[in-house]
Amino acid sequence: MSNIVLNPLDCISTLFKASRCSSKETNFGVSDYFDAEIKNSSTEIPTLTNANVGSLPNLSLVRLVGTVQDLPNPELYLGVAKLPDGSLITTKYSDGIDPRLAQCEQVSLWDRRPVVLTAPPCSSWVSGFRAASRESSSASLGHNLASQHEGFLAYLYDDQGTNVCLHDLVEILGILSKQDVSEELRHKLQEQHLGDTLIEGDQDQIDGFVDDAQAFSKMIRVHAISITRKPNLRSTLGTIPPACPASDIIQLRSDAVSMLSSGLGGDALAAEYLLMLSLESVTTRVSEGMTTGIAPLNITNCPASPHQHTNQDLDSGVSEFAAALHYVLSELLPLSASLPLNVAACNKGDWSPCRPPGQSRVQPSPLQLPHGTCLIVDETGLTQGRLDEKGTSSLAALQRVLTEQILVYEFEMFKHPVPVNLPTVVLSTCRSILKEALPVTLPLAPSKNLASLNEVKALLSEQLGQLEVVRGYLAAVSSLPYEITEGAKQRLVEEFVIMRQKDASFGPEQFQNLLTLARACALSFGESSLTGERWEYLKGLEVLRSSRQLTSV
Numbered sequence: 001m002s003n004i005v006l007n008p009l010d011c012i013s014t015l016f017k018a019s020r021c022s023s024k025e026t027n028f029g030v031s032d033y034f035d036a037e038i039k040n041s042s043t044e045i046p047t048l049t050n051a052n053v054g055s056l057p058n059l060s061l062v063r064l065v066g067t068v069q070d071l072p073n074p075e076l077y078l079g080v081a082k083l084p085d086g087s088l089i090t091t092k093y094s095d096g097i098d099p100r101l102a103q104c105e106q107v108s109l110w111d112r113r114p115v116v117l118t119a120p121p122c123s124s125w126v127s128g129f130r131a132a133s134r135e136s137s138s139a140s141l142g143h144n145l146a147s148q149h150e151g152f153l154a155y156l157y158d159d160q161g162t163n164v165c166l167h168d169l170v171e172i173l174g175i176l177s178k179q180d181v182s183e184e185l186r187h188k189l190q191e192q193h194l195g196d197t198l199i200e201g202d203q204d205q206i207d208g209f210v211d212d213a214q215a216f217s218k219m220i221r222v223h224a225i226s227i228t229r230k231p232n233l234r235s236t237l238g239t240i241p242p243a244c245p246a247s248d249i250i251q252l253r254s255d256a257v258s259m260l261s262s263g264l265g266g267d268a269l270a271a272e273y274l275l276m277l278s279l280e281s282v283t284t285r286v287s288e289g290m291t292t293g294i295a296p297l298n299i300t301n302c303p304a305s306p307h308q309h310t311n312q313d314l315d316s317g318v319s320e321f322a323a324a325l326h327y328v329l330s331e332l333l334p335l336s337a338s339l340p341l342n343v344a345a346c347n348k349g350d351w352s353p354c355r356p357p358g359q360s361r362v363q364p365s366p367l368q369l370p371h372g373t374c375l376i377v378d379e380t381g382l383t384q385g386r387l388d389e390k391g392t393s394s395l396a397a398l399q400r401v402l403t404e405q406i407l408v409y410e411f412e413m414f415k416h417p418v419p420v421n422l423p424t425v426v427l428s429t430c431r432s433i434l435k436e437a438l439p440v441t442l443p444l445a446p447s448k449n450l451a452s453l454n455e456v457k458a459l460l461s462e463q464l465g466q467l468e469v470v471r472g473y474l475a476a477v478s479s480l481p482y483e484i485t486e487g488a489k490q491r492l493v494e495e496f497v498i499m500r501q502k503d504a505s506f507g508p509e510q511f512q513n514l515l516t517l518a519r520a521c522a523l524s525f526g527e528s529s530l531t532g533e534r535w536e537y538l539k540g541l542e543v544l545r546s547s548r549q550l551t552s553v
Contacts, residue, residue, distance in 0.1 A: 048062040049058075059177065067369065167407075238477050252470060256524075259332060266446055266447040269442065273440065277295075292423075324451055336376070347396075351366060390509035440513065441549065448499075488529070518538050
């Protein structure tokens with residue numbers, strides 16, 4: 001490895017000295033220097049993961065990919081210290097533990113922004129994110145939400161990440177710090193009374209800094225040199241050539257339906273609806289509680305799974321059916337996750353993120369997912385039991401995600417609703433307990449035996465070449481612009497009147513769900529507007545769905 005990877009702090013110290021910065025100048029060209037050095041060399045920067053954190057050298061240069069789980073308050077750190085000989089040293093991009101600080105005459109406090117990151121639910125085939133996916137026996141299934149990881153802590157400097165939001169997918173280039181420095185921080189900063197030599201701030205600031213620093217000093221930390229948001233990962237994975245024949249897109253669509261049906265016992269109708277769900281995304285947020293673009297799907301008649309499987313190759317806590325279906329989705333979509341819905345899982349931890357009084361960070365929730373993640377909720381293991389206070393709150397949090405695409409963060413004095421964008425399918429043996437939040441219900445009707453996880457893996461492994469093509473197709477059509485022309489709007493008004501005449505209970509909410517499905521249906525055919533042909537195609541699917549619901553009662 002090059003010196004810039006193994007000893008990045010030496011490079012930073014050299015830049016600081018060469019810049020002749022004053023105690024108030026916090027930017028001395030570090031980001032530009034490292035970006036240029038990396039672009040002009042063949043040096044490979046290792047990606048930090050749960051699996052390799054022990055083998056990477058402390059204070060080395062790493063990449064970190066993660067989901068923003070918490071945005072704690074900015075904190076102060078010892079930015080510049082003046083030594084007895086009059087020279088200045090900086091502790092920027094480090095934990096601030098330097099033996100020379102004991103002899104410093106003056107100290108300037110700068111501020112930085114901590115960000116807590118958790119492992120992203122990226123599929124293993126996504127280029128650049130493979131190493132960042134959760135590395136465990138179930139890594140190939142995408143992201144298992146049965147348990148939570150404490151995550152990594154990134155420190156952002158200067159104007160970095162001013163547009164970073166909760167649930168963002170980000171990539172950071174920074175300096176790894178994995179030493180527990182909590183006691184050393186308190187000794188250096190409190191017992192040696194560095195507050196007496198402040199040229200900025202006061203002792204209260206030092207005390208606050210010590211408390212905040214100790215709260216995070218036991219986490220694995222990365223001091224960010226640069227940060228990049230990935231707001232729409234999927235759009236970067238495929239495009240449709242302008243001259244692509246419609247017949248080719250129809251064939252790719254058919255291939256996608258076939259692959260999805262492999263995890264559904266050959267149920268082509270269920271695969272059609274799962275395909276549409278995978279292309280859904282929030283389109284409008286009129287106000288809190290008014291969101292359009294996603295119509296959560298409930299697949300009923302799924303095989304019961306009252307007991308947690310012991311197969312180590314399964315997502316912990318979900319059924320083999322859910323694990324197999326999740327595997328299929330993870331092979332087609334860049335972001336997917338699974339979540340067991342049962343009494344034990346709900347009671348285990350509050351799914352509504354909260355910051356308990358006196359604590360510095362938000363407790364993690366399995367619903368803190370990047371925008372666009374396709375979520376499988378497995379209700380097939382639900383049995384009788386009593387929900388405690390946490391369990392009731394967990395269920396309410398999930399229900400609000402489904403109905404409003406909102407995840408509420410709970411703090412001591414207030415609640416903070418955060419927008420999410422999570423197309424969700426709920427698997428259940430009968431109608432889900434969340435039925436009021438699931439407008440699209442479809443009983444499963446397999447045409448053959450349901451495939452096990454290993455059987456699904458074997459089947460898809462024989463289609464690796466076509467898998468790549470279908471992934472590109474799904475990425476491309478999901479990013480297409482979409483509109484309803486004036487002529488189509490007039491026809492839809494007439495359609496609504498006809499449907500209302502046939503069924504007095506049919507209202508605007510049900511019609512909006514149809515429009516959501518129509519958008520996804522049109523996109524699946526590579527079309528940017530709703531045509532009469534696609535509307536009739538969707539109506540045909542709806543007739544089949546209604547018929548199946550009647551026969552399964």
